[in-house]
Amino acid sequence: MMFRLSLLKPISTFKIGSHNLNYLKLNYTKNITKFQILQNRNFSNSLISNLIYKRTTKIKKAPESMEQERKVLKDAKTVSDLEDIEKIKSLANNKYYQKTPLLLKPYMRSILLRPAGFIVSIAILQQFLSIIPFLILWYIYDQYKITPPLLPDNIVVKGIELMHNGLINWDDSQGDKHNAELAGANAYATIRVLSPLIWISAILFAPFFDQYVLRSLTRVIKRPFNKVFNKLNLKKNINNSSDSKNIPPEVKN
Structure with missing residues (x-):
């Protein structure tokens, strides 16, 4: 038997090569574009991040004057502050108040808003911090016969004169008048020596006394x-x- 072999038509290698080259170029460009898309798609733009994190709009910063006013109004917490809310708003534009250190701002605020109340508070506290300790020291010096050292003699003599004039109606049943006068003079001299500390304490507590007590x-x-x-x-x-x-x-x- 004779078999007839069909002869294949010769195919030009040039056509096959160009076709393969075009196919390879298309696949290469597709892969590059996919790689660029995946590279540009980071986690913040992915679907998972959108599900986990809720996007928030950017809040614009308030002007500097409004920010200062907000900081000033943040401290308005008491009834007195709410009564003076309009005056407190004006402090946001006050250059003296803005330049004051944070530790001294309550005092500057009290001076600017209520100067009369600040002065009256200092006067009341000075008297309170002088009279109450004087009575306590007088009782201690008289009961325990204490004579404090290093007191100025001129202040002690003046204290004896004041106590002598003040204890005219002294009853002898209450004790020895001379000892009472001497104890009172020593208490008076002690308070006079401590007067700078008393004034400093009165100034320190004046804004709080005005706000919480006087008002x-x-x-x-x-x-x-x-x-x-x-x-x-x-x-x-x-x-x-x-x-x-x-x-x-x-x-x-």
Whole structure:
């Protein structure tokens, strides 16, 4: 048997090579583009990050004046601060208050907002810090017969004169008058020596005394008067409204 072998047509190698080259170029460019896409897609832009983290809009910074006002209003916590809220807002634009160190800002604030209250608080605290320790020291020196050393003689002599004039109606049943005068003179001299420390303490506690004690007392004292004034104003408004209703429209026009 004779088999006929079909002869294959010769294919040009040039065509096969160019076709393969074009195919390789297309695959190469596709792979490069995929690699660039994957490289540019970081974790923040991925779908997982969008599911985990919620995107928030960027908050614009407030102007410097509003930021300073917010910092000043942040300290307004008491009733006294709420009453002076408009004055406290003005401190945001005050150059003296802004340049004051943080430790001294309560004192500058009290001086700028309530200078009279600051001075009255210093005077009250100075008297309080002088009289109460004087009475305590007088009792201790008299009961335990203590004579403190290193006290100025001129101040002690002046104290003896003041105590002698103040204890005119002294009753002998209360004890020896001379010992009481000497103990009082020593207590007076001790307070006079400590007077700079007393003044410094009065100045340090003045803003807090004004805010928490003096303002509270004035608020309690004003409360009954405010009720009376509110009732009078209410009656006056009612009378004015009733009078306006009785006026004919021709007169109103």
